[in-house]
Amino acid sequence: MSRTTWLRIGAGLVLMAGILIAVQYRDHLDPAALEAWIGDFGVTAPLVFIGVYAIASVLFLPGMVMTLAGGALFGPIWGTLINLVGATLGATLAFLIARYLGADWVERKLGGRLKQVVAGVEAEGWRFVAFVRLVPLFPYNLLNYALGLTRIRLLAYVLATFICMAPGALAYTYVGYAGRQAIAGGEAAIQTALIALGLLALVAFLPRLVKRLRGPSEWITTTQLAERLQGPNPPQVVDVRSPEEFTGELGHIEGAANIPLDQLESNLEQLPKDRPLALVCRTDKRSKNAARLLRAHGFEDVAVVRKGMTASAEHSPRD
The missing domain is CATH 3.40.250.10 (Rhodanese-like domain)
Structure with a gap:
């Protein structure tokens, strides 16, 4: 085997080991401890958080915890933007890793109905990415790697991911912000909680709307x-x-x-x-x-x- 092949195998083994360790300890991820740790970085906290979010996405750690923490730390507006950047960066890294490690091998091995499915995904391009981001049919972390095994263009993938994850990011960021407000108490906390519930209801309705607009075929x-x-x-x-x-x-x-x-x-x-x-x-x-x-x-x-x-x-x- 060539040196490049050995490098890919080595990188794949390191990645798998990192994912296995992260998944083993994912239940021990404490949002409160994460908020306290990120908060200690002061003005650089947003950049640190984006980096942590991206690494968490690559290692299959729960993005929901990160999004809620982002809302609690940075508020509904900045928190949404920071969460989106972190999630998109993580999705892009996973996409590129999958494309580097396995896209060529998968293309050689594809056949029959599976080949037709992948070809259909590639023909849809950014439309498919937009659809699966708005209608979460597959887990976010797994989807990032799966799409990297196709020939969807990187720029189309990144833009569709960033734009079409925005509604969900806004809703769950606001939930994290509402949780922080609830701890503080007061009338504003009730209003914030109601807004968060309204946003969650809209996000829950969004998949049905997208499917209707997209059509059944x-x-x-x-x-x-x-x-x-x-x-x-x-x-x-x-x-x-x-x-x-x-x-x-x-x-x-x-x-x-x-x-x-x-x-x-x-x-x-x-x-x-x-x-x-x-x-x-x-x-x-x-x-x-x-x-x-x-x-x-x-x-x-x-x-x-x-x-x-x-x-x-x-x-x-x-x-």
Whole structure:
């Protein structure tokens, strides 16, 4: 093996040892002691806290404890900003570590359905990062490393992470601040606690709102569609354009069923429920609406082809 490979193995072993030690003692992390220790640094306390937050993220220590401590130490406004910077820095470090240590190996080993999933994530790019930050489907620490194994661009990852973690950071920072106010007592503590509860309620509602805005369908590219059509369980392509567009200048995909969007609901019996469906139109606006309709009628495996026939024409060979 090359020297670089040995360095990666050594770095990976050191990281795993650090994570195992940190996880072993994570229950002993005392927010009050952390606040007291960080507070002793005076004017440099924010920088120290950001560094500690970043290291905690890399070592799988609970980010919730850090966020609450940031709110108690620095207040709701500065605390939110400091928490966001620390969490984003930690997420970026974990992302880069995973990309350095394992991205090449994972890419070589990927195959089948898992390869398609990763390709779909990469095609979504910053949109996927934004979605999983707003809708916490996976643990924050694990997600940082998992995304590093994809080819999502670093800048897109960092910006989407910083912006889309902001609502949760604000809510939980305010909870930490409210806890400090509650200890101090007084009427202001009650008002602060009510605001904190309101913010938590908004954050709890946010995933449902994001899912509704995002739509119920999976996104795939024209390249991924071509790969799936050659696979063992090819999807049924459903073209929801009008008949004139279906035979127009952009042409159509061989074997596609042409069911215009306004006729789709009355022709559902033409579609198989035991095969995946791939929806295509001129771009993807009508396809998204078609996907919502099909999901509402019990079709589970539905994908929308991003940019539709326009993308297909762009990638077709020219004479």
